[in-house]
Amino acid sequence: VSGVAVRAVGVVTGSGRGVARERMRRATRECLLAVDAVDALLDDGGLTRADVEGAETALVYVTATAYVASNRAFIEGGGGALHFPYTAPSAVPAEVAIELGLHGPYTVLIGGAATTIDAIAHAATLLHRGACARALVVAVETFEASADVLRRGALVGGDVPVDTAAAVLLERGGASGGDVARVAAAGRDAFACAPLVALARERGRGGRMIELTGCWRGRAATTIVACGKEG
């Protein structure tokens, strides 16, 4: 049991909601989706950027694939000084941190659905030891531009998942007791986004205690989060 409560969630798919900022004119599609998902999260929680900015918000980012397209473009396109920094997986949370003005604990994990459960557990650890007041867990997966390579490597099947970004804002505390809704997020659904998408869906159905299970590369991980702090 993670001992953390969900404050807000945000999910975007496909083209997202369309971030248009001059500052991000060079950013990759993955960066734009991430910022989009966080915007959706702020809307969901009735929050403003001022509510999360500063050193009291941890940022934990997870992805299995959201750098393959930019790596490929760099390899095939001859490379360039402006493009290269965006080949790093850390470019995506960097744009989120710049956008929101985040200076708190900062972690980037690579992997699928089980890794997102690990990311939630890590966020819970940071919250419980007082390293932050809230933790933003963000996942992004993009498949479209690298589907042929992912298929060849048997990392996706015939139906390529839709590009997705998801975010959850966690706080200490949370309801305890009551029914637990169990949600399994299969790895191939949307890789690292799968548990957060499942969480958003179950929360939308009114679930108060949600058990999330994620699988990736033959490994399963499980955590329980609460929706709402009263209880």
Next chain:
Amino acid sequence: VAAGVVTPIGGDLESFWSGLLTGVDGISTIERFRVDDLKVGRGGEIKKLPERTADVTCRATRLLATAADDLLARAPLDADPARVAVIVGTALGGVEELDLALADPHDARHAAAALYDAPAHALAARLGVRGPVLTVSTACASGATALGLGADLLRAGTVDRVIAGGYDVLCRFVMRGFDALRSLTRERVRPFDRRRTGLLLGEAAALVMMARDGEGPAGLGRLLGHASAGDGVHISAPDPGGRGLGLAIRQAIAEAGLGPGAIDLVSAHGTATPLNDRVESLVLRETLGGRAAAIPVHAIKGGLGHTMGAAATLEAIACLLAARHAVIPHTLGFEEPDPECGLDVVAGAPRPAAVRVSLSTSLGFGGCNAALVLEGERA
């Protein structure tokens, strides 16, 4: 903590340490891939890997396997495999495999290894462990973040042993990137030197075996505190004011239950780019206060190149070895102090010193900062 490494200056822990003390220069002309179209074609390339890991075709995984062999030769893995985690940091993961996969449209083997977490899972399979397998990619701070996550898992009781560390391969992809950024120097790498002009890249793997106090094999020392913090300022350059690095240092020292006065040694990130070393010096002076100019500082990238995901783990290991042997390696390439840095950089020859508590700092692309506070014991 026990350790194992493979580096451009030595293929195991002993030769790495003696290489640091004797000032071995691991920088050479790169031979493994073409560099003739690049402005700079030198780096810390490992010329020979042991035959016992020749069965591993992915070079990144092979570096990890080689470091793991070195580690397990001195600290056998004596825990339930289901209670052992593998946590490794990397800036590049299996990108060289992606490069190979793109070169052959029918290839499946390299495509399957193209995701950045493939080498960590391959290492876990090779070691036969079944606990959590995590890949950290906080760019060049990855090797520090991995150790911090390992400590968290042990503290939470999730696992009984953690194989943690970092790795990265010197490959054409990253050489082209840094070449395009004009970050690579044509001169020698000179951390904190007045004449520094940039960095060179290197490759390495470094792993430690972590356990809770009193439970593991006799080791090199302890991780007392760790912290990370984001800059939230720029996609590739460090915050000129160093706010994220400063937060990470202060929190790591606080988590260790110590004050700045307890720090005996700083192992600096020290890339030798003009901006990095200036920012890092500024932050060290701010966070360590009046003693900052009196605390010995060393940086190991002059002889190895910047080994990216492996760098912070290598630097943490160097701190513990400095405590064990009561001597601080000198900073290869440092000759003329930069008055703007104002640090006591160990120069010219190793310096005998009683070291107990060390601070190791790391910065990476994307505004990733991490700090470790380590405690070593004299042998």
